[in-house]
Amino acid sequence: MKVADLGAALSPGDVLSPIRLNELAPLPAPYDAIDPASLWKDLGAEKTGARCGSLDGVCALSVKTSPDAAEAGRLVERFRSGLAKLLSHDGNWAFLQPLVLTLENCTHCQTCAEACPIFVGSGHNEAYRPTVRADALRRLSARFGPGGSRLKGALAGELSLNADTILRLAELAYRCTLCRRCAQACPIGVDNGLVAHELRKLFSMEMGIAASELHAKGSELQLTVGSSTGMSPAVVRDNVEFIDEEIREKTGLNIKTPFDKEGADVLLIHNAGEIMTWPENPGAFAVLLEAAGISWTLSSELVGYDAVNYGLWYDDVQFARVALKHVEIARKLKVKKIVIGECGHAHKALMVVADRLLGAGAVPRESCLTFMEGLVESGRLTLDPARNDFPVTLHDPCNVARAMGIVEEPRRILRRIAPRFREMTPHGVENYCCGGGSGFAIMTPNNFAEWRTLVSGRLKMKQVLDAFAGEDPATPKYLCAPCSNCKGQFRDLFRAYGVWKRSRLLYGGLAELIVNAMADVKPGFIEWGMQ
């Protein structure tokens, strides 16, 4: 597939750059014996033939395809209008300079290509080459963007602007996890991950096209009901009360999670998915904070109990709405700071990207990783590393490591509490994305979950398994993944490949591992078994 093919008219059923299951990057034994076809799901003839699946035989967006001529014309008109806004001061001041620098300075040297875990994991499927999206946007900008001309278009390369191009480009914007490993590899500093982000914005903010899990069932639900999980304030209180009961029973400690405590030192905001799916994580946080004698609280106000901010991945306005709500709730509660739970994108959203929007007077925000390191180092927790005498490795969430440089803090904790900790390769700021980044972990339409399992998560799966190479398959092992979104992806990966059965490997957060090492907690906080 070439960039110009994005606008090609195909016969029904044809796919530009199909997934070739026999070319996927190999996994170590015994996972090499798993036939990828057994984990794959074909879209079916109808959707494969439609524009939705005609890129790679995968469909992430629920967009009406096969528009008639009038609809196709409107699509083109709206795309052009969005392109002009994306490249204008007023329309896109927040990202204009990085975007224009990226569009104007790439030398097409392909130094980024091998850095992309999706491109490599797929067996070098040309659709996933990290430069494809950026090249498409460059070509369309040169010809149809502000100041565009035929001459500029001719030099930039051919790409026709039609409904096929637009709808395939929309799909293609959702084949990149925005992990920015390609940007890190670029000698010029060009950021192809940013281009995927900007394309998503154009589609959402101008054309109303976005992954429903991120928009309708994501940020819209969060702003309306309080959480993208659908939990209302009353439900979240009930659930946390239930978690407290469980934790009391499990630890023997008298835990009661405080809500809406004015003037607390810490407002802890979890990804609400933890409360729904991994209750042991908020439970572990409660144990740590109580044991360390911290004045803390959760919020039960709308949005205040869910740290997610899906706008970070597709829409600047939705992003700003959620970020401002988080700090406003903290301000009203008069807390000294916000501590963000184990959720990578929530870290980057509230601590980095929103930083300049919130202004100098906004409540301070801290990562739970630096905060927990402080608790561990304070000596207020009695820790017995012998309780964690099993192999442990650490997955660095991209938004925490590559986007924020928080690398050593979780390692200093692990060296204190996990005697059999080992690194995976590569790690730290050069880690591989879990394959579920930028919202993918919660996206399951059509065959997208299968694509995540087989393609986008492939290199991460490989390096996690490699980290435990040589260990007895029967020995319980722990993958520490301090990020809800990443855990969602590991849940799906581990389930699909039968990882517990084959390798006795469990994934979980960092807080659970610390509590598991606490001498004054009943032993066995981590429960081994299939998740």
Place this chain on the structure above:
Amino acid sequence: MTPLPLAVGIGLAAFTAGCVLKAIRYVRMPSHVRWELYPIPVGRLGQARTVAEEILTLRMVRERNRGLWLPSLLFHYGLYLLFALGLTILVSGAMAGAGVFSASVRGSAALSIWGALGIACGSVGVLGLLLRRGFDPGIRASSTPGDFLNLAWLLVLFGVSAGTWLFADRDYGVALGFFASLLEKRGVETPPWFVAEALLLAGFLAYLPATHMTHFFGKWFTWHAVRWDEEPVVRGGSLEREMQRLLARPVRWSAAHIGADGKKSWGEIATGDRP
């Protein structure tokens, strides 16, 4: 002014103006949100060391794109050498023409070796890059007509420069005399090889600001103003004022959930009722 000095003058002026205007355009772009990317070198010294290593050894290409590294390194060293040589000739020729030196400037063996090295590195490098671009499937897939034009133009330019060196101006005495003559307002003999080289170079310089080759300064922005920019907002500081100004700008995006009317500001849209 005779046609050749005019063409060279236009080429140099277009190059300078094009680069300056492009850089000013980057500088004048609104402040963006933080979008840093680690690793971020510690302190200005660390940043300077990283940049120097990148310029002098093309470290990232060496580590991640080994097949392209040697041609790219040779090509860049060819450009560094010839750019420095060109600047030296231009400045010393012009100074001699202006009468700063009492003796007239002459070509030399040192300049000759300097030029030969630059041309050799540049020619081999650009040929290697062109071959990689033409035959490496990955690079070819993302190459544009503009990419081929840039390299082909440079290949011809290096070739003609080699011809000039071999047949017309081995010690760069003609080039020095040419720049000296501009200020002395006298005519100078220019062999055809030299004329062809000067015209190709002038055209290339005028064209360069419209290409991605401006990454020689664009890179300063991508690294310092984006990747390594962690500047926080300080109360009463210029960044805070700039953010307040930008948040007051109108929103014009059209999707229904935005609720923009072309008048409401970013601040109002983000904090007000949703549609």
